[in-house]
Amino acid sequence: MDVQRIILIAALAIISYMLVLQWNQEYGAQPVAVAQTESVSAYQSSNETAAPQAGDLPPTTTEVAANNDLPEAQAVATTAQQQLISVKTDVLELLIDTKGGDIIQLTLPKHKAALNDDKPFVLLEQNGNRTYVSQSGLIGKDGLDAKKEGRPQYTTAKNSYQLEGDKLTVDLVHTGDDGVVVTKRFVFTKGSYKIEQDFLINNGSAEVWQAKLFGQIKRDGSKDPSQTTSMGMQAFLGAVFSTADEHYDKFSFKKLDEANVKKTSLGGWVAMSQHYFLSAWIPAQDQENNYSSRVSNGNYIAGFVAPEFSVAPGETKTVSAGFYAGPKETDLLEQAAPNLELTVDYGILWFIATPLSWLLKTIHSFVGNWGVSIIFITIIVKALLFQVNAKAFKSMAKMRKFGPEMTRLKELYGDDRQKMSQAMMELYKKEKINPLGGCLPIVAQMPIFIALYWTLMESVELRHAPFALWINDLSVMDPYFMLPILMGATMFIQQLLNPTPPDPMQAKIMKMLPIVFTFFFLWFPAGLVLYWLVNNILSITQQYIINKQIEAEGSK
Template structure:
């Protein structure tokens, strides 16, 4: 393989590391699926429902992983009233018909960056058709098949206050259901104490399911931010965003800590207290749906109690940690999460002092550059040494072009004589790659950057510019400047002895500029700042030399 082909390969590998690594190392996918064994058609589900006797035997674990059919899931608001819960964090609207969630507005998160933009509603009209926070008994919707009453009224909370709403329902087979919702002023979680009582004179068994639904948590999905169905089990976060797989339905073989609908920034989840609930999920009619199930058997006059929480809000560490049961595991930044999470904490630390996440990103870049300054300096010095012996290397290659073994021996002797390590310029850079990738993931997944402004308008104008660090630069100014900085950095760097190789390396800034055009602005600000600092370091080294 000649030297030009080596440069082509090196360029391809560099692009792979900078841009395509997440394609090779995707987030951990669903590990506990049993699609073929767990699916059943709506007709099969109806046949099972029709064949149930009033006094079935105690339940055995079921393999049915499909959620309820459309006819069962559609929620009718007719004849019901609504109750509103207002806290400093959200406004929730419930239906008296089974405690179904009709709206959930996040007060601190707007749909767009416009000043008059309404708050995000996590429950759309399409979502309501699948009854978020609804209960299923033997995969039949109890919000439709029961007579409901409600105890309580509209709630207004502030400070450290809490309040409750109680929903009572009676099913025709003698089951009495009591759902007690508890709301905290400082939490996005809605806690439920569920009691199912057998008021009849016969043993009753069935499958009890707690559900959640969302029509999507991302307005404009991209490869950087998608809606997925996630669950946490065995100390691992499992996510699935492939719509074809979700359309078939997914399920767990083991009990889970929690399950929900997930994106980079928001999470809707069911978090049970018990450790024996199984997960299932499905994408149906463009609505992501999850259910946590438990086989239940109740003797006459006895009752079954289940405690759970429903979390609907941003993926912020302090709020996720309040819920427990490893819900904090939802805050996962990808392959190098172990590096990304502390970087986010440092970013938030800087923000508390400067009040601007764009400035915080620049300060974080300075810190990272300072830490790796000695390694970068060593790399640049090694490249300078290689540049100085390039003429001698060229002579040896020409002299021994027909004897590769001899040429390699002479080159190694040359390196030894001038104390040059050919890999000295690359190894220090390779050590920095995990940190760069970790920061890349951190900036992509940090909800703090959503709608966070850096330079909201062009100076002395009313033209909106970098008003949202989670979105691309609308005028592509920062990625173009970043490309120019890479070009200057290439000019300052020691070039290869072969002019053809040098020209090939100059193509890289063009490739990366094109790729960075649609990157979130926060990422471009980081890379631009890093390039400028690298240019400064190279300039100092050249001046000193």
């Protein structure tokens, strides 16, 4: 009994601790919501806060090439004739600044900003609210972005482009005084969140032209706009690097403040990850790329620099990289780059969460409702654990049956705990009762419960996914708290079917658990509470049948 008491007290302590975390998360200082603002060029004089600073671009000189996280100051031209061009596809809407050719705004029309808001979710933006942009260019000996006059000014045929077929090509052209023509080409594909970026260098000069391709993501330290608040646990926000040696290496903003990242690898990629969404630079996989991070004027910059290349006089050469900006859907990420799907981070229980996620999506492909899919997942998990639960319920049913005998032993031996414990153990052995059997279902369920939590939390498919009636978003808490209340009620019913612990302290703790769990589950995602509710209902059914069977055996 002492062991069971320790287990119950420890469980209550953990629950109470997490409850305090949740209470602080929900009722502490909350970020103030800000209205969406149109992104503007960083080179406009009225946008001083977003203007390029020393350290925004990778190094350009040979002597610091080995330490490409060290910035070099760039002078900004004061007479820039920049303009913004808009591009629309079926899944992307973006603004490209012709000064530098950076993507300064990117929205996702298939993902709403909020449940009751028809505006698309904004992933990248550059304005007074937030800085989060994608930059790329050419540095090195002759690179356009290495010039003292600042970022290159490109020209384009139109101010707006729209995908009409399967492909859309947007060309930004820069013609240098030396006869070198550089075309920065964006290639969009229908249904794809990956943008192919090509640099076509036509060397019309009399000299060999040399440069390096770079791509980087610049983001300030603002909060994750896609984060849903629940029990103090949040999805990762920060930079992620993938190399041949480490396929998934993440760095929070706090870690980036402490030290710069330097990596070299064949292939690989670099990303900025947040809840549900991702932006990532994917350079050519058949070359050795340098990856790095740095902090410049409050912005976190993570990117890559490709190997140097040369273009002979009269020659045309193309260097390329891909840029992914969209939802963290496993299938899309697998298509975009090797190991990019690892950014769907299931934590240490990934080996349970991964098959659960696959099973959940497979069921949804048949039933078409994520809530119903969760119910089917619960039934399948319950079936897999049927024998474990059956043994535990039989043990509890026997304890319930022999409850009067246990009470008699306690009265018989009084305060002689040693004799009472010995008599109890003899009874347990004779009737094949496991006093800790009631803990087995919970112990078996907890890894699955935690893995499912991360599955639901990391599945962008469940964002704004309705179930039925008042549940219109399974990824956030039940707005009316009905599911947690029903879950608490089912826990209370389960207790009525279980034997009353002989120890008064244990009995009090067990009576408190439904209340504690109900309060604790108030802020859980509705999908997770639905899983636990259905699991309780199935457990009650199974336990009721077993109790009746044990009682029938005793009456024969």
